[in-house]
Amino acid sequence: MRAGTVVLYTDQPTRRGDLLRALEPIAPCAVLDAAASAPAGPCCALVVDLDLLQPSPLVGLRTLIAADPALPRIFLMRSMGARSLSAARGLGARLCLPEDTPAGTVAEALRAQLAPVSDAAKPGARSGSPLVVQAADKAGAVIANLLDAARDSGRIDAALVNDGLEPILGAIGQGGLTAWLDTVRAYDDATYQHCLLVAGLAATFAIDLGFSAEDRQQLVRAALVHDVGKARIPLAILNKAGPLDPAERAVMRTHAALGHQILVQAGGFDDAVLKVVRHHHELLDGSGYPDGLAGGAIDDIVRLITVCDVYAALVERRPYRAPMPAAEAMTILHGMDGKLDRALVRAFERSVAGS
Numbered sequence: 001m002r003a004g005t006v007v008l009y010t011d012q013p014t015r016r017g018d019l020l021r022a023l024e025p026i027a028p029c030a031v032l033d034a035a036a037s038a039p040a041g042p043c044c045a046l047v048v049d050l051d052l053l054q055p056s057p058l059v060g061l062r063t064l065i066a067a068d069p070a071l072p073r074i075f076l077m078r079s080m081g082a083r084s085l086s087a088a089r090g091l092g093a094r095l096c097l098p099e100d101t102p103a104g105t106v107a108e109a110l111r112a113q114l115a116p117v118s119d120a121a122k123p124g125a126r127s128g129s130p131l132v133v134q135a136a137d138k139a140g141a142v143i144a145n146l147l148d149a150a151r152d153s154g155r156i157d158a159a160l161v162n163d164g165l166e167p168i169l170g171a172i173g174q175g176g177l178t179a180w181l182d183t184v185r186a187y188d189d190a191t192y193q194h195c196l197l198v199a200g201l202a203a204t205f206a207i208d209l210g211f212s213a214e215d216r217q218q219l220v221r222a223a224l225v226h227d228v229g230k231a232r233i234p235l236a237i238l239n240k241a242g243p244l245d246p247a248e249r250a251v252m253r254t255h256a257a258l259g260h261q262i263l264v265q266a267g268g269f270d271d272a273v274l275k276v277v278r279h280h281h282e283l284l285d286g287s288g289y290p291d292g293l294a295g296g297a298i299d300d301i302v303r304l305i306t307v308c309d310v311y312a313a314l315v316e317r318r319p320y321r322a323p324m325p326a327a328e329a330m331t332i333l334h335g336m337d338g339k340l341d342r343a344l345v346r347a348f349e350r351s352v353a354g355s
């Protein structure tokens, strides 16, 4: 572990009490404004909480990074838009998180950067950057709680699902989709892996389509819970190593309506999320389930998740088969013309290819 202070450059110090309290256990903090020079003593980590689109030379900040290019650092962003991200990267940012990321998450991400490399290289450790691994763990825990609650008590706390949203959006925004896919494919539990894949694909899609922060969160929330009904499907069917017979398939198909029922009973989920859970297996030609909806009866948010869901199912890792290469999976999606929204499949292809 490095010695020295955690330097926090911020232009809103009065709003950062929580962050300081979360960072103090790591090391003493020095709070500086944008114009301040670099502190004289050793620095172990840097947190930047500045509006990077405001003209400012940021000499102190640049000096710190130039003196120690490996300095652990996190940039808290006023916007995750292209201009802001480009300004941050120009300054040497590697990890950019939205400014409203919970203080505890920022501290955890900083700790992960400060951890000795050997920790990440331990046998059995999953691939990917510490941030991506940590985000996948966090989101995986949310899914585990969700499925346990749906299976055992039926009491689901809608607010807990929100804990998984920003880690996923942050990991995708910073680490990109490929790192996310590589990391979550290491999950042995097929349902966790699938939900994390769909959530990562949804986050990528939402960021690329320029969704507002609220809409990004809603899409990732819907992705995380879309298969909650699988909690009530017998494991022998859920984890069967091979194709399901017609009777098993009929049982499996009940997960969409079951999931909808579970979330309606739980309360706290909005209409769009409920629609995704019930209708993510509906197809535009009316051949899907459970309600045989067609065309305009299927909402846009449902169509978006359906594209992510079909793709995720193809590229998942299973003990009995290798993940399908991306290009092959895209060919299958294009072959589902008439069933999937053609324009969305094209946009999805660009999104996946560009990430």
Ligand SMILES: [Fe+2]
Binding pocket: 226, 227, 255, 256, 280, 281
């Ligand atoms: Fe499903």
Ligand SMILES: [Fe+2]
Binding pocket: 194, 198, 226, 227, 309
């Ligand atoms: Fe699914």
